[in-house]
Amino acid sequence: xxxxEKVTIxxxxxxxxxxxxxxxxxxxxxxxxxxxxxxxxxxxIEVTSFVHPKAVPALSDSAQVMAGIKKRPGVTYSVxxxxxxxxxxxxxxxxxxxxxxxxxxxxHNQKNVAMSLEDSLKGFTExxxxxxxxxRTLRGYVITAFGCPHExxxxxxxxxxxxxxxxxxxVREASLGDTTGMANPPQVKDMVRRLLExxxxxxxxxxxxxxxxxxxxxxxxxxxxxxxxxxxxxGGLGGCPFAxxxxxxxxxxxxxxxxxxxxxxxxxxxxxxxxxxxxxxxVLDAELASNTSKSGRPNWQPSGEETNHx
Amino acid sequence: xxxxEKVTIxxxxxxxxxxxxxxxxxxxxxxxxxxxxxxxxxxxIEVTSFVHPKAVPALSDSAQVMAGIKKRPGVTYSVxxxxxxxxxxxxxxxxxxxxxxxxxxxxHNQKNVAMSLEDSLKGFTExxxxxxxxxRTLRGYVITAFGCPHExxxxxxxxxxxxxxxxxxxVREASLGDTTGMANPPQVKDMVRRLLExxxxxxxxxxxxxxxxxxxxxxxxxxxxxxxxxxxxxGGLGGCPFAxxxxxxxxxxxxxxxxxxxxxxxxxxxxxxxxxxxxxxxVLDAELASNTSKSGRPNWQPSGEETNHx
Numbered sequence: 001x002x003x004x005e006k007v008t009i010x011x012x013x014x015x016x017x018x019x020x021x022x023x024x025x026x027x028x029x030x031x032x033x034x035x036x037x038x039x040x041x042x043x044x045i046e047v048t049s050f051v052h053p054k055a056v057p058a059l060s061d062s063a064q065v066m067a068g069i070k071k072r073p074g075v076t077y078s079v080x081x082x083x084x085x086x087x088x089x090x091x092x093x094x095x096x097x098x099x100x101x102x103x104x105x106x107x108h109n110q111k112n113v114a115m116s117l118e119d120s121l122k123g124f125t126e127x128x129x130x131x132x133x134x135x136r137t138l139r140g141y142v143i144t145a146f147g148c149p150h151e152x153x154x155x156x157x158x159x160x161x162x163x164x165x166x167x168x169x170x171v172r173e174a175s176l177g178d179t180t181g182m183a184n185p186p187q188v189k190d191m192v193r194r195l196l197e198x199x200x201x202x203x204x205x206x207x208x209x210x211x212x213x214x215x216x217x218x219x220x221x222x223x224x225x226x227x228x229x230x231x232x233x234x235g236g237l238g239g240c241p242f243a244x245x246x247x248x249x250x251x252x253x254x255x256x257x258x259x260x261x262x263x264x265x266x267x268x269x270x271x272x273x274x275x276x277x278x279x280x281x282x283v284l285d286a287e288l289a290s291n292t293s294k295s296g297r298p299n300w301q302p303s304g305e306e307t308n309h310x
Numbered sequence: 311x312x313x314x315e316k317v318t319i320x321x322x323x324x325x326x327x328x329x330x331x332x333x334x335x336x337x338x339x340x341x342x343x344x345x346x347x348x349x350x351x352x353x354x355i356e357v358t359s360f361v362h363p364k365a366v367p368a369l370s371d372s373a374q375v376m377a378g379i380k381k382r383p384g385v386t387y388s389v390x391x392x393x394x395x396x397x398x399x400x401x402x403x404x405x406x407x408x409x410x411x412x413x414x415x416x417x418h419n420q421k422n423v424a425m426s427l428e429d430s431l432k433g434f435t436e437x438x439x440x441x442x443x444x445x446r447t448l449r450g451y452v453i454t455a456f457g458c459p460h461e462x463x464x465x466x467x468x469x470x471x472x473x474x475x476x477x478x479x480x481v482r483e484a485s486l487g488d489t490t491g492m493a494n495p496p497q498v499k500d501m502v503r504r505l506l507e508x509x510x511x512x513x514x515x516x517x518x519x520x521x522x523x524x525x526x527x528x529x530x531x532x533x534x535x536x537x538x539x540x541x542x543x544x545g546g547l548g549g550c551p552f553a554x555x556x557x558x559x560x561x562x563x564x565x566x567x568x569x570x571x572x573x574x575x576x577x578x579x580x581x582x583x584x585x586x587x588x589x590x591x592x593v594l595d596a597e598l599a600s601n602t603s604k605s606g607r608p609n610w611q612p613s614g615e616e617t618n619h620x
Contacts, residue, residue, distance in 0.1 A: 152610040181601075182608035184571040185530055212608065213564035213601040214571075217527045220495055254523035261494040261524075291491075291523040298492035298522065300462040 004265040008229045009255060010044040010175070010205055011037050013280070014065075015080055016249055017237025019049065019056050021284065027061040029283045031068035033276060037234060038072040040272035042252075044229075046078045046099060050086035066093035078139060082113065087127045091134055098131045100124050100171070101141035104158040105148035108179070112143065121165045128169035140166040140174045141207065146191070146218075147182030156191060163199055173203035175231055178218060181211025185221035192225035205229035208250055210236070210289075215250035216258055223259070230255055234273070235280045236289025251290030253277060257297055270297055314575040318354060318539045319565060320485070320515055321347050323590070324375075325356040325390055326559055327547025329366050331594065337371040339593045341378035343586060347544060348382040350582035352562075354539075356388045356409060360396035376403035388449060392423065397437045401444055408441045410434050410481070411451035414468040415458035418489070422453065431475045438479035450476040450484045451517065456501070456528075457492030466501060473509055483513035485541055488528060491521025495531035502535035515539035518560055520546070520599075525560035526568055533569070540565055544583070545590040546599025561600030563587060567607055580607055 014034050018025050025033075034047050047069065053060035062079065071077060071094060078097035081090045090098050102120040103109035109117045124140075131138055144151075145159050159176070166174050176195070188206075195204060206222040206229070208215040219230050233249030256268045270292075277293045288294075324344050328335050335343075340358070347355050357379065363370035372389065381387060381404060388407035391400045400408050412430040413419035419427045434450075441448055454461075455469050469486070476484050486505070488498075498516075505514060516532040516539070518525040529540050543559030566578045580602075587603045598604075 147608060147610065149609060150613060152612050180608075181605065182610075184568065186572050211601060211605045212567055213526055213561065214568060216523055217530050217568065220527050220531075251523065257522055258494065258524060258527065262496050291521060295491065295521045298457060298490075299459060300457065300492075302462050303460060 004263060006228070007223070007259045007264045007266055008044060009042055009252060009259075009266055009268060010046065010229055010231045011042045011234060011252055012046045012207070012231050012249060013037070013234035013237040013252065015046040015049050015059065016231075017233040017235075019058050020238055020248065021058050023284065024058060025283055027064050027068070029279065030061065030065045033234070033279055034065070034069045034077075036272070036276035036279060038070075038075045040276055041266075041268040042273075043074055043267065044076050044078065046080065047095070049080035049082065050089035050093075051080065051082050052085070063089060063093060066095060076137070081127055081131075083123060084127060087130055090136075091130060095136065097137045097139055098127065099139040099141060100127065100166075101143055102162055103143040103148070103179075104154045104162060105144045105151045107150040108144045108148045111150070117162075121162070124165070124169055128171070132170050138166075138169065138171040139205075140169075140171040141177050142174055143177045144179045145176040146178040146187060147180070149180045149182070156194060159191075159195070160198065163195065163202065167199065167202055171202065173205055173229065174199075175205040175207045175229075177207040178209055178215075181209040181214060183208065183218045184214065185217055188218045188221040189225040192222050192227055196226045203229065205231060207231035209248055210250050211248070216254060219250060219255065220258065230259075232256075234290075235277045235293065237280060251288070251293070253290040253292040257292045261298065314573060316538070317533070317569045317574045317576055319352055319562060319569075319576055319578060320354040320356065320539055320541045321352045321544060321562055322356045322517070322541050322559060323347070323544035323547040323562065325359050325369065326541075327543040327545075329359065329368050330548055330558065331368050333594065334368060335593055337374050337378070339589065340371070340375045343544070343589055344375070344379045344387075346582070346586035346589060348380075348385045350586055351576075351578040352583075353384055353577065354386050354388065356390065357405070359390035359392065360399035360403075361390065361392045362395070373399060373403060376405060386447070391437055391441075393433060394437060397440055400446075401440060405446065407447045407449055408437065409449040409451060410437065410476075411453055412472055413453040413458070413489075414464045414472060415454045415461045417460040418454045418458045421460070427472075431472070434475070434479055438481070442480050448476075448479065448481040449515075450479075450481040451487050452484055453487045454489045455486040456488040456497060457490070459490045459492070466504060469501075469505070470508065473505065473512065477509065477512055481512065483515055483539065484509075485515040485517045485539075487517040488519055488525075491519040491524060493518065493528045494524065495527055498528045498531040499535040502532050502537055506536045513539065515541060517541035519558055520560050521558070526564060529560060529565065530568065540569075544600075545587045545603065547590060558599075561598070561603070563600040563602040567602045571608065
């Protein structure tokens with residue numbers, strides 16, 4: 001039996017997921033969640049954001065969370081760094097990786113961080129220098145890479161302009177974000193193929209949202225086009241607040257199940273992953289958005305079980 | 311601008327969807343729902359099932375529903391026909407198409423209809439003869455075609471054996487059902503390609519369930535492999551009862567959005583489709599499982615709207 005090809009799941013639940021939660025996820029539980037995710041075999045975890053507490057109260061405990069987690073060898077712990085102030089907090093923490101972010105759409109960037117796309121990029125220069133000097137690695141998000149709710153279609157050149165800057169700054173991996181779930185499979189395949197060809201030196205990851213139920217469809221399309229790093233969120237945490245019940249990040253459980261089912265190796269222990277989801281479910285006292293947390297993995301062996309018999 | 315290629319959505323919500331609902335969906339509202347679905351441009355609708363009222367109380371009003379709908383020219387109205395008794399009811403109705411069903415898995419068929427796969431197939435002979443004599447067309451479901459929760463993997467030959475019988479009976483279209491959501495994209499592509507090649511004369515449809523969040527992933531894989539008819543359910547009606555909140559049929563809104571986004575013509579008016587979903591939401595007083603019913607279609611034109619800004 002040949003060795004299975006690997007795909008990497010980049011867990012964004014504790015940051016991208018929890019930042020939208022109206023109820024405060026207690027610091028001790030955040031720490032427990034991150035440790036459970038690492039214990040499940042996830043090797044890349046975005047733990048928190050060093051953003052201003054007033055901007056994102058849900059993550060106002062970023063320093064305590066980073067101080068509290070048990071760092072596991074072989075796991076890269078990332079934090080979102082929005083500005084120099086956040087950079088100072090991140091440098092004072094044991095974060096391995098700093099994640100920068102900017103929108104490929106001018107309007108979206110203005111609404112998101114109240115500055116122009118160009119000013120966002122300029123601001124990264126000093127942050128990147130300090131991070132690399134301190135031996136941290138850099139990840140860069142390209143928000144609204146596949147479409148913007150305000151500007152509509154986003155030209156590929158707008159994405160390339162950002163990737164060019166990221167490359168100069170020493171960003172080792174850029175994550176292409178479908179922030180409001182506008183992408184579709186052929187669009188994803190075409191764009192990913194062009195970018196993989198244009199940026200052979202830079203790692204590319206895919207970050208799809210499920211706002212229109214296409215998060216996993218687009219993730220699989222990105223896989224077919226050559227991407228091997230996928231952002232997902234435990235329990236599907238991170239619904240977009242604009243509409244109650246609307247899905248946000250793709251659920252890690254379902255993403256792991258998809259790639260394991262097609263024969264790839266995610267390195268994740270599914271049962272341990274469910275434990276992390278169970279913690280989220282208990283703390284938020286809410287139904288998880290992930291399907292496999294309810295249905296489990298498919299059972300390909302004969303069994304007498306009366307499992308999901310419809 | 312060239313004419314867009316067509317895909318056909320086969321709406322199963324009123325039957326496959328409502329049969330699992332614990333609360334009775336009032337007859338008048340069922341009739342209204344079917345008429346709204348036809349008004350939205352759906353040309354194939356599975357209206358109800360002529361099953362024993364004790365077996366599926368939710369559809370005990372099948373005769374009244376079939377009598378009450380306003381048949382629209384160009385729309386094919388189907389009904390599920392489980393046995394000869396159901397066939398009599400279906401013949402007495404204005405149903406255009408009779409849908410037969412059998413599991414590719416012996417164990418699943420036994421648990422589902424308390425008879426062997428062979429006895430199910432034998433029972434179809436007389437039903438098919440009467441239906442065709444009466445000028446009705448035939449659809450045939452192959453349940454658990456992609457895997458069985460009891461027997462695990464399902465050999466392709468088990469599916470072919472059923473398609474061979476369906477072909478003999480004059481079934482014009484077989485729908486391959488992933489009844490408990492076990493399928494994955496490469497499996498779907500491989501199986502669909504083999505079956506399309508082996509049965510050039512028979513129409514093939516895909517019927518995916520979202521139990522593990524892969525319903526649309528597998529539908530798109532089936533499309534890439536050549537299938538052009540897709541079963542879906544308004545509002546995602548038809549959750550599998552084994553687990554609260556687990557998804558069942560793929561939502562028609564999200565399926566229409568997917569295929570329209572990739573440039574295909576479903577013939578469905580999305581806004582009118584939302585009206586049908588709204589009725590379901592009001593009658594059941596429950597959140598719909600469809601995502602696009604909350605997010606709407608992507609807006610590819612520049613706009614100042616503050617839509618789903620995350």
